[in-house]
Amino acid sequence: MSEILQPIIQVTKLNKIYKGGFQALDNISLTIEQAEILALLGPNGAGKTTLISTICGIIDPSSGTITVDGKDIISGYRHTREMIGLVPQELTTDAFETVWDTVSFSRGLFGKKPDPGYIEKVLKDLSLWEKKDNKMMELSGGMKRRVLIAKALSHEPRILFLDEPTAGVDVELRQDMWQLVKQLRENGVTIILTTHYIEEAEAIADRIGVIKNGQLILVEEKSTLMAKLGKKQLLLELKQALTELPPELETFELCLKEDGRHLVYTYDATREHTGIASLMQHLSQAGIQFKDLKTDQSSLEDIFVSLVKESI
Amino acid sequence: MNRYAVAAIYKFEMARMKRTIFQSILSPVISTSLYFIVFGSAIGSRITEIDGVSYGAFIVPGLIMLSLLTQSIANASFGIYFPKFTGTIYELLSAPVSYFEVLLGYVGAAATKSILLSFLILATAGLFVPLEIAHPWWMLLFLFMTAISFCLFGFIIGIWADNFEKLQIIPLLVITPLVFLGGTFYSVNMLPPFWQTVTMFNPVFYLISGFRWSFNEIADVSVMISLAVISGFLALCLLTVWWIFKTGYHIKQ
Ligand SMILES: Nc1ncnc2c1ncn2[C@@H]1O[C@H](COP(=O)(O)OP(=O)(O)O)[C@@H](O)[C@H]1O
Ligand SMILES: [Mg+2]
Numbered sequence: 001m002s003e004i005l006q007p008i009i010q011v012t013k014l015n016k017i018y019k020g021g022f023q024a025l026d027n028i029s030l031t032i033e034q035a036e037i038l039a040l041l042g043p044n045g046a047g048k049t050t051l052i053s054t055i056c057g058i059i060d061p062s063s064g065t066i067t068v069d070g071k072d073i074i075s076g077y078r079h080t081r082e083m084i085g086l087v088p089q090e091l092t093t094d095a096f097e098t099v100w101d102t103v104s105f106s107r108g109l110f111g112k113k114p115d116p117g118y119i120e121k122v123l124k125d126l127s128l129w130e131k132k133d134n135k136m137m138e139l140s141g142g143m144k145r146r147v148l149i150a151k152a153l154s155h156e157p158r159i160l161f162l163d164e165p166t167a168g169v170d171v172e173l174r175q176d177m178w179q180l181v182k183q184l185r186e187n188g189v190t191i192i193l194t195t196h197y198i199e200e201a202e203a204i205a206d207r208i209g210v211i212k213n214g215q216l217i218l219v220e221e222k223s224t225l226m227a228k229l230g231k232k233q234l235l236l237e238l239k240q241a242l243t244e245l246p247p248e249l250e251t252f253e254l255c256l257k258e259d260g261r262h263l264v265y266t267y268d269a270t271r272e273h274t275g276i277a278s279l280m281q282h283l284s285q286a287g288i289q290f291k292d293l294k295t296d297q298s299s300l301e302d303i304f305v306s307l308v309k310e311s312i
Numbered sequence: 313m314n315r316y317a318v319a320a321i322y323k324f325e326m327a328r329m330k331r332t333i334f335q336s337i338l339s340p341v342i343s344t345s346l347y348f349i350v351f352g353s354a355i356g357s358r359i360t361e362i363d364g365v366s367y368g369a370f371i372v373p374g375l376i377m378l379s380l381l382t383q384s385i386a387n388a389s390f391g392i393y394f395p396k397f398t399g400t401i402y403e404l405l406s407a408p409v410s411y412f413e414v415l416l417g418y419v420g421a422a423a424t425k426s427i428l429l430s431f432l433i434l435a436t437a438g439l440f441v442p443l444e445i446a447h448p449w450w451m452l453l454f455l456f457m458t459a460i461s462f463c464l465f466g467f468i469i470g471i472w473a474d475n476f477e478k479l480q481i482i483p484l485l486v487i488t489p490l491v492f493l494g495g496t497f498y499s500v501n502m503l504p505p506f507w508q509t510v511t512m513f514n515p516v517f518y519l520i521s522g523f524r525w526s527f528n529e530i531a532d533v534s535v536m537i538s539l540a541v542i543s544g545f546l547a548l549c550l551l552t553v554w555w556i557f558k559t560g561y562h563i564k565q
Contacts, residue, residue, distance in 0.1 A: 104320075
């Protein structure tokens with residue numbers, strides 16, 4: 001293995017227009033590094049599933065190129081697909097097959113020699129060992145989701161796609177899943193997950209990409225993005241100009257504009273307690289009155305708001 | 313060649329047969345027996361002989377063809393339609409397999425099943441009439457070529473169908489009538505001239521004729537013509553499958 005890390009996935013100017021003429025992906029370019037966890041965040045219908053389905057070869061791109069491990073996904077499909085494991089969004093399973101059979105089937109399909117020991121390990125890691133002889137139709141939704149993960153891991157992929165992995169999943173499985181994802185990443189597996197919950201992206205991703213209407217609006221390190229996303233400003237127009245901030249307001253992140261007539265309060269909109277109520281109280285206690293107030297949010301905030309709405 | 317994938321698909325499909333063992337095995341055995349009781353015994357006792365063989369022995373090749381054709385289509389079409397229906401096809405589409413390997417797995421398993429089934433019917437028939445196979449190699453050749461072509465045909469139907477109705481309509485409306493009107497239960501010489509001419513346009517007629525010839529050397533047309541017809545049909549199915557894979561027709565979005 002060379003130490004020069006070429007991007008594990010490189011998407012260049014990718015477009016997807018479905019048969020009906022609907023453009024689901026609009027000129028997407030994206031570089032994914034080895035062993036990172038990338039969260040693709042976006043509301044329903046943004047194009048997340050379309051994007052990862054295209055990388056996995058399920059959907060044909062209309063134009064643009066995708067390389068995985070340096071190989072084109074169409075001309076080099078054998079190599080690129082062997083590297084990828086996909087956990088689909090829908091719980092699609094073969095009702096009559098046993099857990100053991102369906103996971104072993106996946107391993108074979110992806111070109112790997114049978115290895116019962118490895119399958120056993122995967123099933124145990126996912127708390128599925130007791131269910132190995134059960135038919136898929138006998139399993140609960142959460143268990144089915146685990147089986148789909150086991151199938152995706154059955155051929156020891158270097159890249160794992162998780163499409164909305166926690167939609168409709170109980171807390172326990174969610175915890176297990178994050179545990180697993182982190183463990184896989186430590187072993188050098190690259191993980192791409194989609195979600196429309198900002199909290200989920202925040203919880204485990206290294207980088208976050210935001211998709212809306214088929215466009216990749218931005219891709220940033222999580223910390224950078226969260227800082228940008230959370231901030232909101234409240235502008236207060238005062239009745240009487242102030243020369244300086246009263247000391248009792250020092251605990252707030254306030255800034256007095258030069259004219260002395262405007263106060264700017266910067267707060268974290270993602271928090272439950274924004275501090276606005278408390279600020280108001282302190283202002284009135286200090287006898288400061290204001291004529292008008294307004295809030296400012298960036299276009300990022302709009303995205304954020306729409307995401308929050310989606311998840312309710 | 314991803315042989316593990318071919319083996320996985322093949323095994324999966326064969327396991328499906330095991331799960332539906334009654335449907336796959338028992339039902340053809342029962343229906344064959346019924347045909348023998350109804351046609352062989354009740355009607356056969358009045359017809360006695362056609363071209364020098366007992367009526368019971370005469371209908372054996374046709375009965376095998378009847379099951380071979382319908383089961384090949386049913387198995388192969390269902391095998392590929394079902395993953396489309398349940399959505400599990402995502403895995404096949406994202407796997408490092410070539411279309412040829414997919415075809416080998418699905419059609420190979422379906423053909424294995426229908427060939428096994430044919431032997432089972434042959435054995436069942438042996439319980440009712442003495443069996444004689446004049447040209448065993450020809451018999452096997454027709455059996456294999458028919459199984460493979462009609463499994464390919466079933467595969468095509470399974471890809472084309474986007475609901476259960478479409479899946480069943482061709483076997484029901486096309487294949488079954490063609491087999492019944494293709495001389496399974498009678499010699500074409502027994503028909504009035506007009507219907508003899510119509511029969512000449514029924515491709516299944518040539519299959520049954522050739523297959524019957526391999527059993528007891530009774531044929532309505534030359535065995536070479538029968539071979540040409542089945543080869544032509546096989547080529548047509550291969551060509552269609554090749555086109556489907558090339559264009560991604562009904563497989564990918
Ligand atoms: N097979 C299809 N044919 C036409 N439009 C589709 C198809 N699949 C998805 N779409 C449309 O493409 C858009 C993106 O879908 P999708 O990728 O599933 O979004 P997401 O996963 O972000 O919710 C949606 O508007 C959806 O309706
Ligand atoms: Mg989706």
